[in-house]
Amino acid sequence: MSLLLGDTVPDFTAETTNGPMSFHDWIGDEWAFFFSHPADFTPVCTTEMGRTAQLAENFAQRGVKPIGLSTDHVSEHLKWIEDVNDTQSTTLRFPIVADPNCEVAKLYEMIHPGESQTAAVRSVFIIDPNKKLRLTMTYPMSVGRNFDEILRVIDALQTGDANGVATPADWRPGDLAIIPPSVSNSEATEKFPQGFDEIRPYLRTVDISSK
Structure with missing residues (x-):
C-alpha cells in the first residue's frame, strides 16, 4: 500500500x-x-x-x-x-x-x-x-x-488552511502568500479586501498579515 x-x-x-x-x-x-x-x-x-x-x-x-x-x-x-x-x-x-x-x-x-x-x-x-x-x-x-x-512546512500548511492561499518558495510567516489560480479575481477581491498584486494572471501575491 x-x-x-x-x-x-x-x-x-x-x-x-x-x-x-x-x-x-x-x-x-x-x-x-x-x-x-x-x-x-x-x-x-x-x-x-x-x-x-x-x-x-x-x-x-x-x-x-x-x-x-x-x-x-x-x-x-x-x-x-x-x-x-x-x-x-x-x-x-x-x-x-x-x-x-x-x-x-x-x-x-x-x-x-x-x-x-x-x-x-x-x-x-x-x-x-x-x-x-x-x-x-x-x-x-x-x-x-x-x-x-x-516547522516551516507546518506553518505553511496551517497558513494555507486558515487563509485559502498557497506559499511560494522559501516562504516564512510574514512573507507574501500566493492566491491559487482556482480563485477568480472577483473572488479574490472579496476574500482579500486588503488588496493583492497581479504580477501575471496566474501569479497574484497577497499580504495576509494585514488581513
Missing part, C-alpha cells in the same frame, strides 16, 4: 515509552509530527531526538504533537532517553513507538531495503487533525533532518 498525500493515515496500536497507544486516538484533534529513526543509541538519531525535545514549545504553539518510532523495544527506548537528555541537554517527553517486529514501519513504508532490511529510514509524516497525510519527507540514515524546514 502506498501512502499518498490526502490519504487517511493507517491507524495502529503499539507500546510506547508513554504506555500503550492507539494512534488515531492519540492524535485526537491536533496535528502530528510522526517520524522514524533507524536505531536507539546511535549518534545521528540521538541528535534528532534531542532536537525534537528542545523544540517542544515550538511544536506545542502550533498544536503539533511529536511522536517517534524505531524498531527497538520500549526498554531500550527508555534507557536511551536518559542518554538523549544527558548528551543533548534536554528533557524528552514525547512518546517513542516500539516496533521490534517492524509492523508499523512496514505499514508506513519506513523500511527501504536499499538502506536496511530491518531498520527504519528517517521518514517524516505531517498529519492533520482529520488524520490526513499532508506531507512526507524521507532522509537517508546518514543524514539528520532539517527541523527548521519541518
Whole structure:
C-alpha cells in the first residue's frame, strides 16, 4: 500500500515509552509530527531526538504533537532517553513507538531495503487533525533532518488552511502568500479586501498579515 498525500493515515496500536497507544486516538484533534529513526543509541538519531525535545514549545504553539518510532523495544527506548537528555541537554517527553517486529514501519513504508532490511529510514509524516497525510519527507540514515524546514512546512500548511492561499518558495510567516489560480479575481477581491498584486494572471501575491 502506498501512502499518498490526502490519504487517511493507517491507524495502529503499539507500546510506547508513554504506555500503550492507539494512534488515531492519540492524535485526537491536533496535528502530528510522526517520524522514524533507524536505531536507539546511535549518534545521528540521538541528535534528532534531542532536537525534537528542545523544540517542544515550538511544536506545542502550533498544536503539533511529536511522536517517534524505531524498531527497538520500549526498554531500550527508555534507557536511551536518559542518554538523549544527558548528551543533548534536554528533557524528552514525547512518546517513542516500539516496533521490534517492524509492523508499523512496514505499514508506513519506513523500511527501504536499499538502506536496511530491518531498520527504519528517517521518514517524516505531517498529519492533520482529520488524520490526513499532508506531507512526507524521507532522509537517508546518514543524514539528520532539517527541523527548521519541518516547522516551516507546518506553518505553511496551517497558513494555507486558515487563509485559502498557497506559499511560494522559501516562504516564512510574514512573507507574501500566493492566491491559487482556482480563485477568480472577483473572488479574490472579496476574500482579500486588503488588496493583492497581479504580477501575471496566474501569479497574484497577497499580504495576509494585514488581513
